[in-house]
Amino acid sequence: MEFDLQKTAVVFLALIALGTLALVAAPMMTTQTVLMMVTPSMLVFGLVCLLIGVKHGEWRATH
Template structure:
């Protein structure tokens, strides 16, 4: 499977959506807590990991 920007964005959004839905359905936290605190931190963490992964991939491709 060849990843491009569209597929990467779709998978990223799907992972965050599934994680958010699972936390909303689970009786651990209120929905407001999940939507205002957990989901934004999941997005930021995912973007940081994506940036590190892309940088590592570029490094591996050139060395």
Template sequence: MEFDLGKTVLVFAVLIAVGTTALVGMGVMATGTVLMMVTPAMVVFGAICLGLGVKHGEYRSIR
């Protein structure tokens, strides 16, 4: 499977949506807490990991 920008954004959004839905559905935290604190933290952490992964892939592809 070739990943381009569109597929990457789609998979990223689906993962965040599944995580948010699971946390809200399980009821371990208040919905407001999940939506205002946890979901933005998941997005930022995911974006950092995605950026590091892309840079590592670029590094590996030229060596």
């Protein structure tokens, strides 16, 4: 499967949504905590990992 910007964004957001829904359904934290603290942290961490992965892929493709 070849990833383009649209497919990557859809998969990225689906993973974040699935993680958020799982944490809201689990009885370990309140919904407010999940939505105000955990979900934004997942988004930032995911974007950092995505950018590192893209840059590493670019480096691998040129070396």
